[in-house]
Amino acid sequence: MQQVADRAGVSIATVSFVVNGTKYVTPATTARVRAAMRDLNFRGNVVARALASRRTRIIALLFPTTGNRFSPTTAQFFMSAAERASERGHHLVLWPVDPAGDDLDDLVSGGLVDGVIVMEVRMDDPRVAVLTSLEVPFTLIGRTRDSRGLPFVDIDFETTIVSSIDHLESLGHRRFALVLEDLEGTPMAGYAPHLRAQATFERVIAERGLVGQVAPAGAGSDGGRAAAEAILAADPDVTAVLVMKDDSSAGVLVGLYAAGRRVPEDVSVLSIASSATHADQHYPRLSTMVAPGRELGIRAADALIDQLDGVSDDLPHFLLPCTLRVAESTGPAPV
Amino acid sequence: MQQVADRAGVSIATVSFVVNGTKYVTPATTARVRAAMRDLNFRGNVVARALASRRTRIIALLFPTTGNRFSPTTAQFFMSAAERASERGHHLVLWPVDPAGDDLDDLVSGGLVDGVIVMEVRMDDPRVAVLTSLEVPFTLIGRTRDSRGLPFVDIDFETTIVSSIDHLESLGHRRFALVLEDLEGTPMAGYAPHLRAQATFERVIAERGLVGQVAPAGAGSDGGRAAAEAILAADPDVTAVLVMKDDSSAGVLVGLYAAGRRVPEDVSVLSIASSATHADQHYPRLSTMVAPGRELGIRAADALIDQLDGVSDDLPHFLLPCTLRVAESTGPAPV
CATH class of the missing domain: 3.40.50.2300 (Response regulator)
Known part of the structure; x- marks a missing residue:
């Protein structure tokens, strides 16, 4: 603003009055200030505009x-x-x-x-x-x-989980597992999507008399593989695995293969709140509840x-x- | 600034002099302005600070x-x-x-x-x-x-491509393909990493008397699969495929499987300028030139x-x- 004031030959306060419209300034002076602003390319100055309008957009x-x-x-x-x-x-x-x-x-x-x-x-x-x-x-x-x-x-994670179980139940599945990211003890503990998905999963499993377990998975592909091993150890007859953790879905597949399970002949895998792009990077391509x-x-x-x-x-x-x-x-x- | 000026009972110009240090202001007035700035939490105002220091950080x-x-x-x-x-x-x-x-x-x-x-x-x-x-x-x-x-x-894409071919040549490979994103006709045409990788690939293949082809791939997994088919059609004896396109590497694997090729027994696949996280989401896990x-x-x-x-x-x-x-x-x- 000092430069504008210098160029227009007015005080910095006058420039401020023109920019903010807070006080009457004569048309001649206003024109001089505006010309100086134009010359100095002041119009494009977002910082000045922010002071003027209180909006930076x-x-x-x-x-x-x-x-x-x-x-x-x-x-x-x-x-x-x-x-x-x-x-x-x-x-x-x-x-x-x-x-x-x-x-x-x-x-x-x-x-x-x-x-x-x-x-x-x-x-x-x-x-x-x-x-x-x-x-x-x-x-x-x-x-x-x-x-x-x-x-x-x-x-809507609640509806999403219900629809996921609906789909798999209609295919005859009765024994489920849900893989979630293990956030215990991290700054992201209490991550709302996981808690909502888990609560809905446990409620639906209980209401419908199904068998279900929740498996927290560590980081990456290794975490997914370990989760698959833990799931099979807890319930060797599991036939449907929901995975709500993009970076572990490949590991879950590998863990199932390593234990001699075929996908989907022996175990179905459904990716939750993910994308088609992610789904198609897997072999077989993942059936997915696609996030909007x-x-x-x-x-x-x-x-x-x-x-x-x-x-x-x-x-x-x-x-x-x-x-x-x-x-x-x-x-x-x-x- | 107007609010600070009002509270300190000084002109807006005086506030500016204190903030910018552009003119002498008596210690008593300076103290009054600074107190008003503190009261109004002006210290934290990045916009004002930007005007004062010309730095927003x-x-x-x-x-x-x-x-x-x-x-x-x-x-x-x-x-x-x-x-x-x-x-x-x-x-x-x-x-x-x-x-x-x-x-x-x-x-x-x-x-x-x-x-x-x-x-x-x-x-x-x-x-x-x-x-x-x-x-x-x-x-x-x-x-x-x-x-x-x-x-x-x-x-350093040049060194990266040379090292990639070195690794595969040391394993006995002589027939290569390089999969790159097809950016022809898009706003990203002329993407420098691709052009550098391609030029180096073609130079090294020629210098060493190897066989090599460059295969542009369309989007996603489908693009990778189509690229694998095109590569095998152009050179059924290809044994080493470099993939410099993260979203297509899974599709390249699937395209090779679909044509009856095993990885790595029949064809080796090396992922270029990617990450360990991406590599481990594949089956088999991708050998990778990891980007720094x-x-x-x-x-x-x-x-x-x-x-x-x-x-x-x-x-x-x-x-x-x-x-x-x-x-x-x-x-x-x-x-």
Whole structure:
């Protein structure tokens, strides 16, 4: 602003009055200030514009710095939300933050972003309290335990798990296992999708008189292989395995093969909340409950920008289940 | 600033003098302004700080909006660069941009970011010219055709391809294929890593009197499968396939199986510039030339922040080859 003031031959306060419209400035002086801003390419200066309008038109998608959690599904959320934000005149940037929320204050109270989308939500996510106290507009992709007063879009994990078991039960399966990421003792403990999936799985298994076990899997392919071994040790007659952990699904297949099981002749494998891209990178191609990543990304961007633009006072509560895509890894239960 | 001025009972110009240190202000007034800034939590205001210091301490990693190019290797570049930036007091954000560079002006001349890291570099990348003309500090992860005057860190694709062929030749292989992403007619045409890998592959094959073909692959698993079929049609005696395309490696395996070839007994498959995580999601686990994603991410962040801090006038030119990790998909050539 000093440069603009110097060039226009006015005080810095006068420049501020023109930019902010906070005080009357004569048309001649206003014209001189605007000319100086044009000459100095000040128009394009987002920082100055932010001071003027209190809007940067930048929104941040918060992503935890811990662990290697960036899956193809995450990428789909991000890219579709970014595309939608761009259509609506905003920039969406991916912002790595500490899962405890310690660095959020500096980010949002700094005035650099107009609003925030939060991903990888835990049941009692400390970031929600921090964002609420900072009074920054935000939307969750995910849900905390009690999300009544919070704007969110999320996968309907409850319906997704019920549909998964429906599909496999209709193929004659009665003995199930659910593979989830083992997050015990990590900063991501309490990750809401896992807890919702597990609770629904256990409820449906009990209600329908089926046999079921939950197997936590460690990292990567080795974790999947170990989980398959543990599942077969606990129930050698298991015929249906649900895998809600992209990086371990290949390992689960290998673990089953190593124990002499064929897929899907002996054991059906269903990938949960994943993508067709991921499914097709397996042999056999994985039957999958495909996550509505693209639609949820768009909805999340819309929900936040609606808040920012003040076009809606509604808190969006939008749930969408995964959709079944049958490929080669599920089939009739062996007789 | 108006609020600070009001609270301190001084003019906005005086606040500016205190913040910028551009003019003498009495100690008593300075103390009053600083107290008002503290009261209003002004210290944390990055926008104001940016106006004051011309630094936001935010750097952007530019990533093309086109196509679904976000691989685990990309995630590793990003997360390691973000971690390093954080250690050095900067925020690294992932910023989706048009590959043509049309929206760069608004981003960088806006003053929001102090500098830029560019990924997914093409031989004649229009973004480099735009960034140069905007005079914003930047570093490439990748190299243009002529990168002498540009700061870059990159995978040494030339050495990587030579080492790949060395490894397979030492196992007795003489008939090769290289699978690359088919980018003809897309905005990513001219993607530098492919052109460098292809040129080196063709040169080494010719120099050593080997047999070799280059097979462009379409998207995903289907693209890989089709590439495998095309390779076997062109050379039924091929025994070694290099795959430089993560999303197609599973399809290449399936295409080979479908044609009755075993891996590695009949055909060895070597994954190029990929990761151990990706390799272990295959059956058999892929032998891989592992990309130095973590080290390059750190180097890229360091190179840019060194520029910003003015601690180095050197343009970094840093090349690192992939390292061989032998798993289960390569073996002796059949006799």
